[in-house]
Amino acid sequence: MAHMPPDLPAMIADLRALVEIESPSTDPAAVARVMDVVEARARELSGVPEALPGGTRAFSFGMGGEERPLLVLTHADTVWPHGTLETMPFRVEGERLFGPGTYDMKAGIVGVLHALAALEGRWPRGGVRLLLTPDEEVGSAASRPHIEAAARGARAVFVVEPPVADSHALKIGRKGVGSFALTFHGVASHAGNKPQEGASAITEAARAVLEVQALARPEIGTTVSVGRMRGGSAVNVIPAEATLEIDLRASTVAEGERVTGAIRALTPADPHVRLTVTGGLNRPPFEPGPGTLALFTQAQTIARDLGFEIGGEVVGGGSDGNFTAPLCPTLDGLGAPGDGAHAAHEHVRLDRWPDHVRLLTRLLREV
Template sequence: MGGMKLDLEAMLADLRALVEIESPSTDLAAVGRVMDVVEGWARELGARARALPGGTRQFSFGVEEGGAERPVLVLMHADTVWPHSTLEKMPFRVEGDRVYGPGTYDMKAGIVGTFYALRALRNQAAQGGWPRGGVQVLLTPDEEIGSLSSREAIEAAARGARAVLVVEPPVADSHALKVGRKGVGDFRLTFHGVASHAGNKPEEGASAITEAARAVLAVQALAHPELGTTVSVGLIQGGSAVNVVPAECVLDVDVRVSTLAEGERVTAAIHALKPQDGRVRLEVEGGLNRPPFERGPQTERLFAQAQAIARDLGFEVGGEVVGGGSDGNFTAPIAPTLDGLGAPGDGAHAAHEHVRLDRWPDHVRLLTRLLQEV
């Protein structure tokens, strides 16, 4: 399989088909159109396709219900961060060894590459066809907005898998796979104060903005960068007019943690915040949306296997722990998980988003071998 042939022009045509169906997370019908195309590819390969609660689709290749061997689980998502009409300013285009467009790198090329890997496996009839236990693919609709509808299906599938391969892209502008991810938390702090005229009766007011300002400093002081814990107040909304003591203010807070213990510490501290002014009431919502994907021995074994396969294929892969979350955060505490097995490139969520055509085939060959050998 090291000399496996790939039709790059056909891969590009399939990628273009997905990219030119714009699929922002908030438009379930548009996301569903991407899923319909992918389901067509899966059925052509003889997959059993199921629609799961929450909009996730499951494709099973050579998986025996109740069989002795558990399948390898592949995770992918059909949604992107890009709104409709992004193609007008970021069209799908090929420039040299790079292919640009919204959702190319994150992660429609990962979907396309997976199906070329699956086609290669199906064609290995002389070697027994599908690998032992088979391959199960989950295509989810809402990864970019926290996987609220798909998390249950992801975790259930992981409990039945012997390993999980996530086809999110590798680390930007490299061959490096992702062997750990920080946990991600989202919090909203809403301060309810007392409005009054800022000139005539300021003493009757209780400023929600003043309490929010104190909270910004208190919350961000919870960060421990040396432990991988970061805290950022990214949005502030408050006040009604410049001459009114503000009765409302809202803070939106992003938290990233490398360990569950740190996540619990920060979560408890944020929920324990109290305004200094007793007339101001504070509501705290939120918590850890994704647990940390902690780098552990099971992932290390998968990563070592990927390194050995890559060397056999003639290239080197590194391994990094990254700050962004993925659906691999949900599976890592349940089953051995390796992330970053999609298409190399750069520019996730940015105007220069692209895939490296000179590197992409190598990573499809790597994924194919992993599916065969894990």
């Protein structure tokens, strides 16, 4: 790899340091160890750290005055449990760098640190605020208030989640993400001796599966999937309880509200069965508004000036950008190109990564 740009070996070394600290969302201490490494690097770049409630850390670079800062979103947690490195070791094979959490999204953290270093202390007006959160992979419950507060005070948001896997395009929109649990409470009885005295929770759940999935409108981006169903206690007992777990994806706020309202209005056909519904839309749709599209156009212009083309796509998966897009122009997918998020072949494309770091550097300098 003699053709590597001069900054790539340092980026690889920094990424290795983060990846080899396994940091599943379920282990706050491990996530904090990743944050400690990032904080040390941020301090070297004159970043001012701040520990926020719930485990989020913020770093300010050149902030001050009346101008609002640029906000960059990152997360330190991964989906991978401890011990994954034994079967998915950090390694380079040709132009691909493999390892748990490389693509999603520790390479994004490394990329923004190198982009900030490339500014050489010449911060954009208003400066840069970097948020490093501990719980993105599990819904961002603790970090969401900090993300939304920072977005309200920012003039633009950059999310360094990875770009689209196949096309390496930026993400100019994301579907909203919802999850629901429907629990049916029936009446148990002996299935052979007195079935008429029972009320089957499973029968009502089965009816609801078809009713719920009929709410989908895939032609406009709304998908509804019953991903898990469980219930019953024994084969010879009329089941007194059954639960459905539902995944909702919606491209617009209106569609998210339509499906949510319909799910909450479900009524069992058997009056002896009671239904409780929990959950809702936990990430609002990231609709590509004018501010986001203007950021994307600027990114395309910069990329062409750097010698490559960049596309923009709306995707189904959620990120913390879903929280900021309704509040502030947001451009997502500014992390490292690659593939395999949450999969055994997770990797970063080393031949493309430096170009995307240069793009992020220019955006931080020019937006």
